[in-house]
Amino acid sequence: GNRVWKDTDEDGIQDPGEEPVVGATVNLYDADGKKIGTAVTNERGEYYFDSTVTKNVKPEDFPYGKTYTVKMDNPADYQAGGVLDGWKPTRPNQGDNDQVDSSGETSGNPFPAVEVTPNGAGQNDHGADFGFTNPQVDLSVIKVGPAKVGPGEEIEYQIIVTNNGPNDASAWTITDPLPDGITNARTSNADCGIRAGILTCSGGPLKVGESHTITVRANAPIPEQTVTLDNCVKVTGPEPDPNPDNNDSCVQTEVPVPAVPVINPAIGGAAAAAALGGFLLIRRRRGNAGAAF
Incomplete structure (x- = not known):
């Protein structure tokens, strides 16, 4: 659980051999939308939020019985050169095992997120996983x-x-x-x-x-x-x-080559006749005033 991985077969399930996403930023928010913690995925693609061991959340910000939202909302991760450049959230909540599916839902937002509610002191919730695909x-x-x-x-x-x-x-x-x-x-x-x-x-x-x-x-x-x-x-x-x-x-x-020469209509009549190896006959009429037509 608590893993970010590359869902290469796009089935929404963590399969053996599918690679982790290393170095991705994961943020934790309280019910008021205040960011109370940040984690970066390790070489196994895992991340953790706690106030005692990892200590990336203050104890006063992390009482149990409250609802929190885990988001992968660091824009730099998705931009050119980022660890998720070209990758998109996979299909969430596939299958019947919450420990191996992807929990991240976009719900119209650009970044995947999931709500978690630790119900007791020392309780571990390892079902908040995020799968990403590079759709082909x-x-x-x-x-x-x-x-x-x-x-x-x-x-x-x-x-x-x-x-x-x-x-x-x-x-x-x-x-x-x-x-x-x-x-x-x-x-x-x-x-x-x-x-x-x-x-x-x-x-x-x-x-x-x-x-x-x-x-x-x-x-x-x-x-x-x-x-x-x-x-x-x-x-x-x-x-x-x-x-x-x-x-x-x-x-x-x-x-193919033209059977007979094709004359470009843009050239003059005399030139056209010459191109055909012949001559041009010009007929003129004279009116009473001697004007040529």
Whole structure:
């Protein structure tokens, strides 16, 4: 009891081999909300409050028969570099043995807490344990696109982000460096943006089993020789991902050489005719005033 540990299988029960949380701060408050004691977990993840041995609580502040609240509410423990950075309270009150479950409840508060009431002098309560999980989320991404398109034709890509569990994803981000040579890249998804040829989309949360689809369109290049557009997308999230092999997806699209030269409409008619190896016939009409049309 009185232990803080890493609940790696997220079942809310202290299992053999699950590691302690060492160096975490635990605070004790009286019924009026006054902090009356502070402890730091030892190498076994254990902490104690008493007025006789550890002496981290004054005797006058710790009479029996009163209700106290034990909280793990040190913000620094949860911040970058803290002993609980990235960890969250596990499911409380699992099973029927209070000595091996997690007692810490958040109840809408950011930090877990549990009430204790020592009912007699010398009584020990070792059931105030706190378990923490580093919830894993298996995010996957699939990119779908055509195997072949004509020069200058529209290409449509579908990017599908899926949460395979075992936990809900708090957020996700995809990054997609678009192929060189494409033009007019665009997407109607409000959570996406394209800058310097890179598509970036962010969203969340995403529940277990849910998917989110992103549509991207662009125009293929007009190549002088057949080209293959390689396009790869990557998904990431804030939670640890147990299966990184499905975080990337690639699609290849072939763009052949035009059967006949494709003239850019922005160039002049004479230049277009010259590009086709011919000549340009210009017909003029004259009106009564001799003006040319």
